[in-house]
Amino acid sequence: MGAVFAIPKLLLALVVFYTTMLSFATIGLAATAKLHSDEVEILKKIGKKLGKKDWDFGIDPCSGEGNWQRLGERKGFESNVTCDCTFNGNSSCHVVKIDICRAMKAQNLSSTLPPEFSKLPYLKQLDLSRNYLTGSIPPQWATMHLVELSLMGNSLSGPFPTVLTWITTLKNLSIEVNRFSGPIPPEIGKLINLQKLILSSNAFTGELPIELAKLTNLTDMRVSDNNFSGKIPDFIGNWTQIKKLHMGGCFLEGPIPSSISALRSLSDLRITDLKGQRSTFPPLSNMESMKTLILRKCQIYGEIPGYIGYMEKLKILDLSFNDLTGEIPMTFVQLADVDLIYLTGNRLTGSIPGWLLGRNKNADVSYNNFTWESSSPAECPRGSVNLVESYSAEDKLSRIHPCLKRNFPCPAANNERHYLLHINCGGKEASVNGTKYEADREQRGASMFYLGQNWAFSSTGNFMDNDVEADIYIETNTSAFSNISVPDSELYTTARASPLSLTYYGLCLMNGNYTVKLHFAEIIFTNDRSFNSLGKRIFNVYMQDKLVLENFNIEDEAGGAGKPLIKSFTAAVTSGTLKIHFYWAGKGTTGIPDRGEYGPLISAISVDPNFEPPSDGDNKDHLIIVVVAAVVLLGLLALCVMWRKGWMGDNGSANKGMKHFFYP
Template sequence: MKKLLFFAISLILYSNSAFTQSAKLDTQEAKALKEIWGKLGLVGREEWDFEKDPCGDLGHWKFHLICDCSFESNTTCRITEIIITSQNVSTSLPRDFTKLQYLQLLDLSRNYLKGTIPSEWATMRLSTLSLMGNRLSGLFPTALTRMTTLLDLRIEGNRFSGPIPKEIANLKILEKLDLSSNDFTGQLPAALAKLTNLITLRIRDNKFTGKIPNFISQWTQIERLHMQGCSFEGPIPSSISALTQLKDLRISDLEGEASTFPPLGKMLQLSILVLRNCLIDGQIPDYFRFMINLNTIDLSFNNLTGEIPSSFSQLDSAECIYLTKNNLTGPMPGWVISSAKNVDVSYNHFTWDASGPKRCEQRTINVVESYSSSTDKQNDIHPCLRKDFPCTKSNALLIRSLHINCGGEEVNINNTIKYEADTKRQGASTYYNGGNWAFSSTGNFLDDRHSDTYILSDTSNLHYISTSDTELYTTARRAAISLTYYGLCLVNGNYTVRLHFAEIAFTQYNSFNSLGKRVFDVYVQGELKLEDFDIVKAAGGTGRVVIKSYTVNVKNNTLKIQLYWAGKGTTGIPFRGSYGPIISAISVDPDFGTPNYGKGSEVGLIGGILGGLCFASVIIVILWRRGYIMSKKQYTETGEMSHTTSFS
């Protein structure tokens, strides 16, 4: 029986091969393909002989070209799919694609294409079109609104601008729409409500305005909804409760009006939930116990109050839980401290009990600054757990300068300034103490097909950097959501803080890799210093250095530098999961001549001076009594003698 089955399968494969080898690509399509190849500048790049049939000799075809050879009794082939990705094609889009009448899938993502979409493309009967990661520009192309056969449209990571036209309602059967990382403006048009077959909608990183519309309730089939980094106004509408098929919901960085937690209780299929910085007040609902598929939950940077629901301890499938920077209170649950998951409950207001953590470094658990400064038994709490976060060393010797090579090995600049090594690689939910400094890292890189990378390294992209400084910029520390550096045990006073940046993940050259855009915010001592900071824009290119300097007053012996990703910038160049703030180095130098030691140090200094004076007085008395120090009479006589002798 097995031999017979094997023979049948072999016969089918042989028959298909025979049909493919005997069938030829339609003459007109072969001619059109050659014209397209020439206009895209691909002639000469490949060893493919245009005299050969691309549908009959796919083994030598380095790009994906798929044909349907069932035409005219299996003698004629038609091109149905073309995929040309990551080839840095830098031309305009050829009109000649319209000559391929049976083309259904066209993927030209991650190239360097310019211009806009030709109006002639409106006649194409594509089901899938991906132009992600190019330089295409202009208003939303009208040709796209006339491609009524489209099921999947992706124009993420381009330079399209203006409002979304109401004609988008023509795409009634559209299932996937990705408009992320463009410059679209205005409110979301009501016409989007007509797209009731949507399964995926990604509109993050644009310049949309207004509230998240109530008509989102019409997308009852949607499974993936991303609305990050667009400055939409809150609150999240209650109509979102109708989206019961959602598996991946990401909304972040809303403006305006606060609200209580949105009604998500019926979204039992959720795997990823991000409601970060969404102005959410009140307590966390208890319905999470029913979301058995949750893998990642991010409720950070809100104003959530009360205790962490006990239902969170039952999220067995959850690998990452981020409750960073809220106003959560009550005792910290025991499951948090003992968890093997990535759990970040830092920057909250828990009350201390005997079962609380005794230190901040807790494997994959981040609890830094997690306890209220007014909580009882402050002496039992490790200083780094307290909200006021004083110097973490008892009887510490205070320092007056600090230099960190973020993400790199120790570096000596001109043998005068030593930048300390910072090479710890964990970071999804991490607090690390390096001695006189520490860092807190929050977040994993969603959609990253590679392993999460929290340290970037590259030496090939650096330009215009003096030889003595280059080593500082070959590495950088990265975080997915938030990265905070602390300077610990600093003498109180004014300092010059320099933050060193260089973009080393993107290239300078004319390729799709140069189209990546990294945008984040920078806070120093809690004050916003840089909003929507783009290293490449500030430095004038990739691999170039930009240093931001600030005069900062240090109190309580602690300096705090925070970098925060607000959902803006590209996330798919050079590959999915490429985003988040980075920093190359930090230097902190005093602006004072005489240090301000702070209240505690002043007491010690005064005590030391008084003790020294007392000791000196005792020594003087002993020496005087033993005759080593002259009396007033002896001094007068000797002085007069000396005076006479000196003028004799």
């Protein structure tokens, strides 16, 4: 019996032995395989034109040694040349992938694109993102057989690069954050293999061409932050495989077409700031994979459909700044696992559900028309739920805090009101030229209400796609300052940031006209020729609900990053409250220097009266008058009592005298 089992064991041992020997032989061949000499020469030319100084040609580029394979500390910091060494029986290598992303500062690529990339016949993936490459895309690239190409975060310019439409093998294409302009050409329809197309943050114009309907393999389409015209086309219904669709701040008009109902694989839908006519809620009832649903300021009116509450995979819901009415659907009680709910800036009514008030995850229902009930909160919570101005103006109950009421009314008497306000936004208390700026160090901001001594702020939103556990709402300077004194620099070292909406309130101010100064400085982007200088921060500013700055770009207005800028306005306070609202309308870059860097940024706020405020002496005189009047009144009262008691003589004669005094 033992001999019977001995033969299979022997065969197994022989198989293992020969397999092991074959593996060692293959590894040995691969170890001796080198990059084809022609491609080595091509890499030398590419490296010279790019200014790539760390490529050491004393080492074979396919060896995986030296600087040919470098992984950064963070995602997107790569400098790799990847080879396939299985050619000619594992004896020859060819370059199949090149990543030069976010190059080291000393090697920041600021050249034009080398045509020689087209001479690497086996190159399939090319990533040159987050550099400072200029010019256009060489026509020689039309012969390439790329599958993936990323030029995100550069300074390439000109019309849409039609040369790319000849690379019909492309599956993933990103030219996000460049300076391309003009219309999308109809030739885009030739790229029928595309699965990912990212055109965001350029200056493209015109309507989305009908030829995009041919791209039926798309799973990821992003066109945010452009200057398109026309309506969202019906042909988006052709993209039945799409999972991610971003159309934010790109000047497209509504309504969202009903054909969107065919996109049943959607998991990430972001459409914001639409122009044009109002519309009812789009048909999304079949979106069972939805994780991120953002329909912000899309001119949507009517009630929120109850089926939203049954989206089991939903994590982020943003329906803010529409014209939604009715109550929060009862089905929303099912959204316990949703991390972020934003219903800000609508006309929702009814009572705020108890499950929402008790959430330990972020929810913002500020600026609505809810009805206050005895079980409703009497003051604004400070934590994960924001209720600022959430109750109807018709609720005049004195028992609830003014922050809950529309327009944040002041309950103080006129003689208890203020006439000065100075805030160092995001910073510590500071004294600048004799003026004290109050500290503003609250770290939270997703759905946050903060109440200071005579001011407050309401912050809404989270920074998307930044892959961090906790968002940062206070930015610290990373750009070199210029044209600024040392005392003033205290106001610009930090700033409060917002990914969506930020409102500062001046509370219980005396009625009258004020000079409001908004202090800005771009402290994240830089002035050098690196990808850090390519960011654009664009937002709107409202004062007393009136638009005063539209598509405002701090850096452009100031003439560069790190330069202070003060914008002055006259604001009329008529009911004791000053309201300054900062809003991100989907414009500007969102991925420079990192994902999640965008939205309003404010360094400091100063509010000074345009009228002569009451002096301390005036207050003392007023107090003296009040005291004297009280003493006189008490004296008269004492005399009256004494007279009634007869302590001042005969009552009869006294009565006659008093009667003669009032009735002569």
